[in-house]
Structure formats: C-alpha cells, structure tokens
Amino acid sequence: xxxxxxxxxxxxxxxxxxxxxxxxxxxxxxxxxxxxxxxxxxxxxxxxxxxxxxxxxxxxxxxxxxxxxxxxxxxxxxxxxxxxxxxxxxxxxxxxxxxxxxxxxxxxxxxxxxxxxxxxxxxxxxxxxxxxxxxxxxxxxxxxxxxxxxxxxxxxxxxxxxxxxxxxxxxxxxxxxxxxxxxxxxxxxxxxxxxxxxxxxxxxxxxxxxxxxxxxxxxxxxxxxxxxxxxxxxxxxxxxxxxxxxxxxxxxxxxxxxxxxxxxxxxxxxxxxxxxxxxxxxxxxxxxxxxxxxxxxxxxxxxx
Ligand code: CO
Numbered sequence: 001x002x003x004x005x006x007x008x009x010x011x012x013x014x015x016x017x018x019x020x021x022x023x024x025x026x027x028x029x030x031x032x033x034x035x036x037x038x039x040x041x042x043x044x045x046x047x048x049x050x051x052x053x054x055x056x057x058x059x060x061x062x063x064x065x066x067x068x069x070x071x072x073x074x075x076x077x078x079x080x081x082x083x084x085x086x087x088x089x090x091x092x093x094x095x096x097x098x099x100x101x102x103x104x105x106x107x108x109x110x111x112x113x114x115x116x117x118x119x120x121x122x123x124x125x126x127x128x129x130x131x132x133x134x135x136x137x138x139x140x141x142x143x144x145x146x147x148x149x150x151x152x153x154x155x156x157x158x159x160x161x162x163x164x165x166x167x168x169x170x171x172x173x174x175x176x177x178x179x180x181x182x183x184x185x186x187x188x189x190x191x192x193x194x195x196x197x198x199x200x201x202x203x204x205x206x207x208x209x210x211x212x213x214x215x216x217x218x219x220x221x222x223x224x225x226x227x228x229x230x231x232x233x234x235x236x237x238x239x240x241x242x243x244x245x246x247x248x249x250x251x252x253x254x255x256x257x258x259x260x261x262x263x264x265x266x267x268x269x270x271x272x273x274x275x276x277x278x279x280x281x282x283x284x285x286x287x288x289x290x291x292x293x294x295x296x297x298x299x300x301x302x303x304x
Contacts, residue, residue, distance in 0.1 A: 043303075049080075053250070068290070114147040118136045119152045120132055120133075121246055121283070174242070181237070183273075185240065187217070188244040240277075
C-alpha cells in the first residue's frame with residue numbers, strides 16, 4: 001500500500017521535474033495534471049511586467065497599456081511589476097512602491113490566486129524576459145502555491161511581429177511631413193544577450209521596407225556609428241529619431257535627443273544631418289499594445 005503510494009508520488013515528482021525543467025510547449029503544459037487539487041482559488045490574474053520608468057511623461061504609455069488590457073480582460077485582476085531595481089529604488093524615494101515580479105507573484109500566491117498570466121512588456125526576449133520566465137514559473141512548483149503560470153511573449157518574437165512593428169512605426173509614428181530622402185532612425189536598446197541579433201534582423205527588414213529607415217542600438221548591434229556612417233555615405237540631410245522602446249524614457253531623452261555632445265541628435269547635427277526627435281514611446285500606440293494583447297490572449301487561453 002505504502003509502496004504503491006510512494007511510487008505514485010515518485011512518478012508525480014518526476015513528471016513535474018520534467019515539465020518544470022524542459023520548458024515544454026504551452027500546449028503540453030496546459031494538459032499536464034495539476035500537482036495539487038484546485039483550491040477555491042481566485043483568478044486568473046494578469047501581471048504586467050516592464051523594465052519600468054521614472055520619467056513622468058513616459059508613464060502615460062503604461063496607463064494606456066493597462067486600459068487596453070482591462071478592456072480585453074474585464075473583471076480580471078491586473079497588477080504591475082518592474083524588473084529594474086534601480087527604477088524601483090528611485091520611485092520608492094518618491095513614495096511610490098512598485099513590486100518586483102517575484103514580490104508581485106508572492107503577493108498573488110498569498111492572496112489565493114491559482115492561475116497567473118505574466119505579460120512581458122519588453123521589446124525582445126532578452127535577459128529580463130529570460131529571468132522573468134525562470135523566476136515566475138517557479139511559483140507553480142510550490143506546494144499550495146499557484147497552480148499555473150504562463151509567461152506571455154514580449155513584442156518582437158517572429159518575422160511577422162518584426163514586420164508588423166516596423167510597419168506601425170512607419171505609418172503611425174513617423175511624422176507625416178517626412179519627405180522622400182529623409183531618414184527614419186529607430187533607437188533600440190540592445191543587449192549583451194544573444195537576442196541582440198533581433199535588432200540586426202530588424203535593420204534588414206526596415207531597409208527592405210524603406211531604404212532610409214535605420215535601426216541603431218544604445219548597448220548592442222547595430223551601433224549608432226554604423227548607421228551614422230551609412231547615412232553620411234547616402235548624403236542624408238534630415239533624420240527623424242524615434243525610440244524603438246515602449247516608453248520615451250531616459251534613453252530617448254538623453255541618449256537620443258539630449259543636448260550632450262554624445263547624444264544621437266548632437267552627433268548627427270555635427271555630421272551635417274538635421275535631427276528631429278519624435279518623443280513618443282511605442283506603447284502610446286494602440287496597434288502596438290494590441291500586439292502584446294495578442295500574446296497575452298495566448299497565455300490566458302492556456303490557463304484553463
Ligand atoms: Co537601458
């Protein structure tokens with residue numbers, strides 16, 4: 001009797017070790033048995049996770065995201081978490097308390113939510129997404145914890161999403177007064193993570209779509225010097241600078257449009273190219289937010 005029970009526990013544990021460790025497809029995970037009986041738990045809940053921002057004007061983009069998420073999933077609990085410790089500390093100094101993803105998950109668990117969809121509001125599946133994916137899913141392994149955690153994909157995760165995002169930028173963010181021969185420069189963040197390659201793919205697709213659209217990054221590749229050289233060689237006279245980020249935050253204000261000599265605006269001006277910054281974050285555009293909502297819908301559909 002005890003032997004049989006023990007065998008069952010071992011099988012159960014082995015199954016969950018497998019599911020937990022391999023990152024099986026959502027389809028497979030959705031059909032896996034719950035490792036403890038459903039409690040009279042609340043849920044599902046949605047956790048929106050972003051790097052965060054301390055720039056006041058950039059917060060409008062987050063408010064716009066929340067509004068659209070609430071409209072798409074009425075009566076669903078929606079919470080926020082910021083991955084950036086630096087931003088959380090800074091906001092705490094201003095009396096604003098924002099949770100890390102881990103604290104937000106613990107809170108949801110404590111309050112009895114048994115199913116959580118975590119939406120990564122990052123641009124690419126980079127280091128922050130990777131960490132978010134690992135850490136939040138561990139909450140589904142705790143006894144009497146959350147039964148199911150689904151992490152929804154960030155924005156740029158396929159050929160289709162890269163092309164759609166570029167098309168939206170070209171048709172909605174680029175000012176209408178842009179004339180033929182004037183450049184559009186997108187500032188991506190860039191990263192040491194292998195997914196930095198997405199920005200090069202983006203550059204390739206951008207130039208296929210519009211020969212004078214460029215993608216540079218602050219911390220990765222393509223570098224700003226690379227695209228500046230191209231623009232100089234092509235005798236570009238004017239360029240619109242657009243942050244390829246959810247919010248027009250610190251990087252947009254300083255690295256892109258700042259007055260310091262090393263900002264993109266200053267460097268282009270020095271190279272004889274008139275630089276016009278467009279201070280809008282991509283999340284200020286409904287069609288971009290809807291791309292995230294599509295990913296969230298996939299995650300929510302698996303929380304059954
Ligand atoms: Co940064």
